[in-house]
Amino acid sequence: MKRRDFIEKTLLAGTAFSLGNILLGCKKPDGKGKKVIVIGAGIAGLAAAKTLKQANYEVTVIESQEKVGGRLRRDRSLGVPFDEGASWIHGPKHNPITNLAYNAGASNYLTDDESLIIYDQNGKPYEDKYAEKEYKNYENALEKVQSSGSINKSFQEVFNSLYPDKANDPLWLYMLSAYLEFDTGSDISELSSHQIDDDEVFKGKDVIITNGYDTVANYLAKGLRIQLNEKATAIKYASGIRVETAMANYDADYVIVTVPLGVLKAGHINFDPVLPTHKQNAINQIKMSAVNKFLLVFNTCFWDKDIQYIGYTPSVKGKFNYFVNVNKFLSGNALMTFAFGNYGKLTETLSDTEIIQEIMGHLKVIYGNSTPNPVHLLRTKWSSNPHTLGSYSFATAGSDTSAFDVLAQDIDKRVFFAGEHTSKAYRGTVHGAYLSGIREATKIINLNQ
Numbered sequence: 001m002k003r004r005d006f007i008e009k010t011l012l013a014g015t016a017f018s019l020g021n022i023l024l025g026c027k028k029p030d031g032k033g034k035k036v037i038v039i040g041a042g043i044a045g046l047a048a049a050k051t052l053k054q055a056n057y058e059v060t061v062i063e064s065q066e067k068v069g070g071r072l073r074r075d076r077s078l079g080v081p082f083d084e085g086a087s088w089i090h091g092p093k094h095n096p097i098t099n100l101a102y103n104a105g106a107s108n109y110l111t112d113d114e115s116l117i118i119y120d121q122n123g124k125p126y127e128d129k130y131a132e133k134e135y136k137n138y139e140n141a142l143e144k145v146q147s148s149g150s151i152n153k154s155f156q157e158v159f160n161s162l163y164p165d166k167a168n169d170p171l172w173l174y175m176l177s178a179y180l181e182f183d184t185g186s187d188i189s190e191l192s193s194h195q196i197d198d199d200e201v202f203k204g205k206d207v208i209i210t211n212g213y214d215t216v217a218n219y220l221a222k223g224l225r226i227q228l229n230e231k232a233t234a235i236k237y238a239s240g241i242r243v244e245t246a247m248a249n250y251d252a253d254y255v256i257v258t259v260p261l262g263v264l265k266a267g268h269i270n271f272d273p274v275l276p277t278h279k280q281n282a283i284n285q286i287k288m289s290a291v292n293k294f295l296l297v298f299n300t301c302f303w304d305k306d307i308q309y310i311g312y313t314p315s316v317k318g319k320f321n322y323f324v325n326v327n328k329f330l331s332g333n334a335l336m337t338f339a340f341g342n343y344g345k346l347t348e349t350l351s352d353t354e355i356i357q358e359i360m361g362h363l364k365v366i367y368g369n370s371t372p373n374p375v376h377l378l379r380t381k382w383s384s385n386p387h388t389l390g391s392y393s394f395a396t397a398g399s400d401t402s403a404f405d406v407l408a409q410d411i412d413k414r415v416f417f418a419g420e421h422t423s424k425a426y427r428g429t430v431h432g433a434y435l436s437g438i439r440e441a442t443k444i445i446n447l448n449q
Contacts, residue, residue: 042070149193262389288390
């Protein structure tokens with residue numbers, strides 16, 4: 001998968017895309033007094049609610065958290081803003097988030113994936129020619145694994161059989177982790193070997209939003225009726241729609257369920273009648289990842305300010321091997337790093353002190369034992385966060401990516417589903433979630449044309 005392999009350079013304001021012209025055609029729709037409940041005020045729920053409100057539907061959004069945005073969350077407590085979830089617009093050319101972010105007043109920085117130094121376990125940089133050669137070999141290996149894989153075998157199983165000499169190579173573990181596991185969200189031991197590259201991408205180099213992805217969510221939320229701190233516990237749809245929370249019951253003509261896949265998998269919402277077997281099977285097949293992020297703020301900048309990304313190749317796959325130089329686009333001495341796959345899950349059991357110790361163990365190899373510890377740490381725990389129970393979805397060994405399409409199917413033209421996990425083409429992305437919300441709203445509008 002090459003979601004971060006971009007071709008064209010573009011500016012954030014370079015694409016025209018709006019709720020008013022997407023999927024709805026030229027005829028002005030009218031909600032005719034119909035009521036819709038949207039569960040979840042993430043990007044999918046907000047996009048759905050905004051589309052329906054513009055079509056004169058009576059829309060209520062129910063959100064379990066204290067603010068809108070879902071996984072678009074930013075912590076500004078340290079002065080160096082920290083996007084806990086999404087940070088980048090992946091492939092901004094013709095990406096609907098591009099113009100949306102521009103209209104929302106989001107500031108941006110065009111990233112440069114080539115601005116990267118990768119260090120070995122002795123703190124020595126890999127030579128550029130060698131790293132470039134191995135990266136090309138890595139790309140070829142992805143294609144080979146997919147062509148040789150099968151639906152019941154994991155990526156790791158097939159890769160290790162094809163490339164046994166690379167299975168424990170530190171540089172290859174780095175690439176499999178910082179590129180593939182970051183991209184797909186999955187530990188390679190669970191990732192499908194057969195369908196890792198059947199999604200779609202927009203072109204253009206990554207754009208990172210510097211003043212917070214929540215600016216997009218807040219922009220979409222304007223003018224909507226949103227009930228915060230209210231968790232949906234049941235959906236009754238045998239006749240009409242009733243959504244139950246601990247605080248109230250809501251009756252409507254339709255409901256759009258946009259909660260993360262992890263919440264559906266945990267059964268936190270009781271469906272009455274129970275979900276159809278094919279829908280429940282799809283929920284069971286697709287899994288949620290554990291990509292966690294860590295922001296470290298220092299008193300001084302001891303790293304190269306001109307480098308955007310710093311790589312490290314530990315023997316443990318997924319362990320703090322990829323650092324973003326935050327100084328490139330924000331003021332303040334800060335680095336952001338990640339934990340991927342199974343190690344991402346493990347970090348949620350570690351204390352802040354243990355996390356700092358492990359991260360600094362890597363940085364001190366690169367920059368020396370006198371490297372100072374951070375003065376502040378911010379972190380995520382997406383797998384144990386009850387509002388998400390994971391970071392984003394992926395196709396597992398033993399599953400077929402057609403399950404994403406099943407997750408997008410409605411029930412009896414009354415219960416609709418949106419979210420990144422319902423977008424086979426753009427799963428695991430903000431734009432996938434956004435487009436899914438508009439897709440489901442459009443289905444309802446078309447029922448009443």
